[in-house]
Amino acid sequence: MAVTGRARALYQRIADDLRAQITDGSLQxxxxxxxEAEIAARWETTRSTAVQGLKLLVNEGLIVxxxxxxxFVRSRQPMVYRPQAEFHKRPLSPEMDQFITQLAEEGREASQHIEVQVEAPPRKIRERLQLGEDELVVVRxxxxxxxxxxxNSNDSYFPLALVQGSAIMHPGDIARGxxxxxxELGHEQVRALDEFHIRMPTPEEADRLQLGPGTPVAVHLCTGYTREGDPVRAVSNVLPGDRHVITYERSREQLGxxxxxxxxMQDDLETVVRLWEHxxxxxxxxxxxxxxxxxxVERIEANIAAGECWIIDVDNAPVATITVD
Structure with a gap:
């Protein structure tokens, strides 16, 4: 029964039955x-009704x-996608990059096709790189x-003015990254902003990645910034939902x-009070x-004025206070 309490159509019940078998592992x-004929006979219905039920599962991405x-039940062998691996050290050989190394370790054969173009960036990239209407980018x-x-696809955009004549302009893997x-060009990336957008693919994306019906994608937009806060690289990764597990590793930052x-000082009164409350x-x-x-508060303020209160900083962050009264 549906949530509304209304009886489900027969083709929906056919899909429900097959979906349950896929979910519980009866169908691997x-x-x-x-x-289609066997399903129609079992449910005592027409072949077209059986086809309707099967199409539901095709559109859900469960069968092909x-x-x-x-x-057939769709086979899935997802790769582990690790956005935080971007800043890890890379193998220094022209035929290997992080992607190929990772898959080789998993016993699978990996390859890639690279093209380099100079073009006007799409709006989402222009905004993230803070470019003017007439500025061009190099896209790998x-x-x-x-x-x-x-x-998956991985399109990296760089302001043309920053990378003109560099190795980034050459099609092919960049061994050192x-x-x-x-x-080397004076635009070191020290931090990145990651965004994930989950949606259905565009026709171009579906064609490029050979996606079947019912396959959503995760679009990972990553913008790289210099120490001065200037955006110098924007990357759009399109990750089909049936081929990826997105994995993040996080750790609590340790104090110095x-x-x-x-x-x-008197300006530290609020800080001392908060540390005291904590x-x-x-x-x-x-x-x-x-x-x-x-x-x-008035006593703490008096301690500060009398030079009887100190603050302990670690990495320029206040972590404790000492008062000698």
Whole structure:
């Protein structure tokens, strides 16, 4: 039954039954489904109704039609996509890059096709690179293949004014990486802004990546910035949903090991109060009764004025306060 309580049409129930078999593993990737005639006979309906149910699953990306052989459960062998790997060290050989190295480690055969063009950037790229209407970009267009199947596209855009005449203009793999070339040109990327947009592919994307019906894509837009905050590279990765697992690795940033102690100034009053409140909350959780009262702001202000209060900074961030009263 549907959520509305209305009975589902027969073709929908046919799709529900097959979907459940795929979900619980009764039908495995690569398995052949019953024929249209067999489904029609089982459900005592017409062949066209059976086809309607099968088309639902095709559009959902669960099965594929391989006429005249029939319908098969879609096989999926996703690659692990790691956006944070961009700043890792690269192998220094012209035939290998991070993508190829990663897949080789997984026992799969990887290849890529690269084209380089000078063109007017699309709006989303112009905005991220903060370019004027008439400014051009160099775009390195790459399609990456695994076992001969196009798995994703990777288009890197650079302001033409920054990379004219550099290795970025040459079609082919850059052994040391585009980031290294940008550093040599005086535009080192030290941080990146990642955006993910989940949608259905455009006709061009579907053709380029040979996508079947019902295959959504994740579009990873990455903008690279210099230490001064200038955007110098924008990358658009199109990742078919049936071929990728997006994996991020995160860790809690550790404080530095060289704290500094400085006298608190009147401008630090709010900071000292917040540090005091944070410490008091922790002590209350530990059952220390004398920390049940709120901070006495006027007393802290007097301590600061008397030179009796200090702040401990780590990496220029206040982490603790000391008061000698």
């Amino acid at each position: 990737p690569g398995d052949r489904l019953p024929t 039609s391989e006429r005249p052989r029939g319908y 267009k790459r399609v990456r293949y695994i076992d001969g199947v196009p798995y 585009a980031n290294a070339v940008m550093s 090991t060289h704290p500094t102690i400085r006298p608190a 410490a008091a909350a922790w002590l209350r959780e530990e059952g220390v009764d004398q920390w049940q009262y709120p901070p006495r």
